[in-house]
Amino acid sequence: MRIFAVSILAALVGFGAAGGALAEADTPPTVVELFTSQGCSSCPPADAFLAELAERDDVIAVAFHVNYWDYIGWKDPFATGWGTERQYGYAKVLGRGYPYTPQMVVNGKHDMVGSDRVQVANAMVASMQEANARIPMTLRREADELVVTLPERKLEESLHVWLVRYSCAHETKVARGENRGTTMVNTHIARHMELLGSWSGEPADIRATLPLPGEEGGVAIWVQERNAGAILGAARLDLSPDA
Secondary structure, three states: OHHHHHHHHHHHOOOOOOOOOEEEOOOOOEEEEEEEOOOOOOHHHHHHHHHHHOOOOOEEEEEEEOOOOHHHOOOOOOOOHHHHHHHHHHHHHOOOOOOOOOEEEEOOOEEEEOOOHHHHHHHHHHHHHOHHHOOOOEEEEEOOEEEEEEOOOOOOOOEEEEEEEEEOOEEEEOOOOOOOOOEEEEOOEEEEEEEEEEEOOOOEEEEEEOOOOOOOEEEEEEEEOOOOOOEEEEEEEEEOOOO
């Protein structure tokens, strides 16, 4: 399995075209969340790895910057309370007891140190094996609205529908803390997240107002089991700076 996982990883981090005006797939992309901080000296390798993953069409990569490193002298300008709260939710569900950085969470089910490429590969293999249970969905833009189309699906309980807008690369000169004196590059930073509602499995078009205009990046929508559970389907769109 380890050899197979490494071979999958080699394909996983290869170059690929990203996004488009219409996002659609029979097999939904894998959602990779990175919990990171500019105040953490172990995080830059994971940040760089996330940037590689984000180049792939079959991966939705989002970095949530947490705020519990701010006390050591450098306040991460991208840290949010809601991103930190999301990680605490995963820590409880995944049995970690406490949050840590860098942490990657794959499809809401598998977590590992964010720079551990082999463990990420193993999680991606597991994700591929679970593909038949995932929900295909389409995301499109209509003027100032986003429209996500969900198929009919028998569900044991309703799922939460989440929207995340993320920005592209940012460079930051870090003056204090563990990374002082370095220029950090962060990509696919979560800038806005909201719960659009619940979906109980009926065919549906869910509409949302396009959030946070003015930053180059993208938007992702995914359906997830309640209380930081598994992500069962996802789609994304790239957005221009004037979106």
